[in-house]
Amino acid sequence: MREFELLKHVYAANPALPARVTIPPGDDMGALRLETPEVLVTVDQLVDGLHFDLATTPLEKIARKAITRNLSDVAAMAAVPAGAVAAACLPRDFGDARARRLFDLMRLVAQSYDCPLIGGDISMWDHPLVLTLTVLAESRGVVPVLRKGAREGDVVCVTGELGGSLLDDNGRVHHLDFEPRLKVARALASNPATRPHCMLDLSDGLARDLGHLCDAAEVGEGERLGAELFADRLPIRPIVHNVCDGRAPWVHALADGEDYELCFTIDAARAAKLPRAVAGCPITQIGRIILRAPGSPAPGNPASGNKPAAKISLILSDGSTRSVDDLGWEHHGP
Amino acid sequence: MREFELLKHVYAANPALPARVTIPPGDDMGALRLETPEVLVTVDQLVDGLHFDLATTPLEKIARKAITRNLSDVAAMAAVPAGAVAAACLPRDFGDARARRLFDLMRLVAQSYDCPLIGGDISMWDHPLVLTLTVLAESRGVVPVLRKGAREGDVVCVTGELGGSLLDDNGRVHHLDFEPRLKVARALASNPATRPHCMLDLSDGLARDLGHLCDAAEVGEGERLGAELFADRLPIRPIVHNVCDGRAPWVHALADGEDYELCFTIDAARAAKLPRAVAGCPITQIGRIILRAPGSPAPGNPASGNKPAAKISLILSDGSTRSVDDLGWEHHGP
Structure with a gap:
């Protein structure tokens, strides 16, 4: 099948x-009419061998993840999906029927989130499958929640459970089957009593991603934020406890990645009144934002006193503290 | 270099x-504030081995084409670029310095078209380079020109020159060095005297792409549009005449692809007053839109009389006519 024919089918x-959708797919560009003139945009690639294994993953799951991975970014802004475009590099031996089915499935998943596919590009080649989804979103009355905004003393919260995203849990594999946290994000951000100071979605593991929230914060000259987490408060996915790889369950929760849960901070007074679940989604308070010591004393930086130099510290159940800055995961492997 | 570090550098x-740019790059999504709530979007992939050859193409040209290929779609709508996101699959041996340079170059090219990069995604892998650019655009007071809208009797026009896009013309290779036709598109579409009925950009060759304009037209029940072109009116790129491959120059003009010129139709009365150049860009009237004969007589369809059954016909200088529906090109090769 030629590229144009496949797109036409889609x-x-x-x-x-x-x-x-003011200009439907099939023109040189698609178009959407939003509620306001502000448009949000994110792009994510889904690559055979990195984000899924084509040989063992049903097309339904690949199509689903291609959409939901982007929607997790939409959730992280507390935004609402508006539309998407999909690009694909298809292996030449992929076959017309499978190609049509993959795009049909992506279209259906996107549609189920009210995020119509309004354009695309297809190339055939002799290498693995690459799907690149770009999702447009809009704020619809809720100011987007940014990564910046964490403050000293904020409580660190996460939705859902962490760790073990690649494990098969009675046929459910979290990194393929997760539900993007769109509803809880909207509920949290639209209510002044629960609106996060900052938020992101967890794709590279809590240890790395929470570090991004600390780094993005706007703090005083020479100041840096960090976080202290409590190991026994982490909402560890139960299946992680079945893993016998010599790593503590909290390592999985902090480092496995692909959780696609939300991590946010909120001031302590509001955290005290935060329900344990919002919009049906569990919320766990796992630690707090602290002022970090400088890595090493520099001109103008007084010695650090008792402040930890680590960005993210974990307080274990025996009361001991360790840095977890060495944990985290990148999709391109070790 | 890890993905996050590279994106941070960018x-x-x-x-x-x-x-x-209301949410700059570095958050879960970027955001743009447009003039109106309508946003246009297009996505295109640029793939090593299909759209360029990494071994022989300078990074500057690859970065340029990644942006301009999308901007050609923006031109085809007579829209104005607003912003872009870039995704890349980088070969693992690509090297940090080259990766940074490639993204810096894409950023600079995009910036030169007032189309800031506001987000991205990077994966490292063991296969060829893939760049996927999504460009957002807005109409800024000019209603987008669609593919549909051709009418019987319209004059078919193209900008610039056609054919030989892959040939080295004293160091200039059109498919890498072309200028997206943003200005001429705006000038044409914003003036009622010159506003096209329909328009697209030529990427797969005039024979195929003009066919899309014919197919997209909204015509009466049982009617189909076609086009008659005059071989001696085609603005053939001069270098095509140097090619000795046994194919007539008009074949190159109709089939080589990657022209990234605009093709549009306009009614005959307006065409008669159309200048030979608009916004510094040559415009050539190459033929007209006709009512096609049905492929075969069907119930309710009278016999075709003298109407040609071909979608696109070429009238050669000796007065003979032939179908060119068999010409055209797809990026994934023969």
Whole structure:
């Protein structure tokens, strides 16, 4: 099948596009009419061998993850998906029927999140499958929650459970089957009593991603934020306890990655009144934001006193503290 | 270099973002404030081995084409670029310095078109380089020109020259060095005297792409549009005449692809007054839109009389006519 024919099939099968699609797929560009002139955008690639294994993963799961991985970014801003475009490099031996099915499935998943596919690009080649999804979103009355905004003393919270995202849990594999946290993000951010100071979604593991929230914070000259987490408060996914790889369960929770949960901070007074679940999603308070000691004394920086130099510290159940800055995961492997 | 570090470098180097960037790169999503709530979007992949050859193409040209290929779609709508996101699969041996340079170059090219990069995604892998650019655009007071809208009797026009896009013309190779036709598109579409009925950019060759304009037209029940082109009116790129491959120059003009010129139709009365150049860009009237004969007589369809069944016909200088529906090109090769 030629590229154009495949795209034509995809778009011909696109029924019931929402009214905000002002230029439907099939033109040089698609177009959406948003509620306000501000548009949010994110792009993510899903690559055979890195983010899934084509040989063992059903097309349904690949299509699903291609969409939900981006929607997790939309959730992290407390935004609402508006539309998407999909690009694919398809292996030449992929086959027309499978190609059509993959795009049909992506279209259906996107549609189920009211995020219509309004454009695409397809290349055929002799290498592994690459899917690149770009999702547009809008704020619809809720100011987006940024990564910056953490303050000393904030309580660190996460949604859902952490760790073991690659493990098969009775047929459910979290990194393929997760539900992007769109609803809880909207509920939290739209309520002044629960609106996070900052938020992101956890893709590279809590230890690394929480570090991004600390780094993004706007602090005083020479100041840096860090976080102290309590190991026994981490909402560790139960299946992690079945793993016998010599690593403590908290290592999995901090480092496995692909949790696609939200991590946010909120001031202590509001945290005290935060429910244990919002919009049906569990919320766990796992630690707090602290002022970090400088890594080494520098001109103008007084000695650090008792402040820890680590960015993210973990307080274990025996009361001991260790840095977890060495933990974390990148999709391209060790 | 880890993915996050590379993206951080890219974004740290992003100076002087236009005021419409309301959430700069580095967050879970970037954001733009447009003039109106309508956003246009297009995605295109640039793949080593299909759209360029990494071994022989300078990074500057690859970065340029990654941006301009998308901007050609923006031109085809007579829209104005607003911002972009870039995703890359980088070969693991690509090297940190080259990766930084490639992204810096893409950022600079995008910036030169007032189309800031506001987000991205990077994966490292053991296969060829893939760049996926998504460009957002806005109409800024000019209603987008769609593919649909051609009418019987319209004159078919193209900008610039056609054919030979892969040939080295004293160091200039059109498919890498072309200028997206943003200005001429705006000038044409914003003036009622010159506003096209329909328009697209030529990437797969005039024969195929003009066919898309014919297919997209909204015509009466049982009617189909086609086009008749005059071989001696085609603005053939001069270097094509140096090629000795046994194919007539007009074949190159119709089939080589990657022209990234605009093709549009306009009614005959307006065409008669159309200048030979608009916004410094040559415009050539190459033929007209006709009512096609049905491929075969069907119930309710009278016999075709003298109407040609071909979608796109070429009238050669000897007065003979032939179908060119068999010409055209797909990026994934023969």
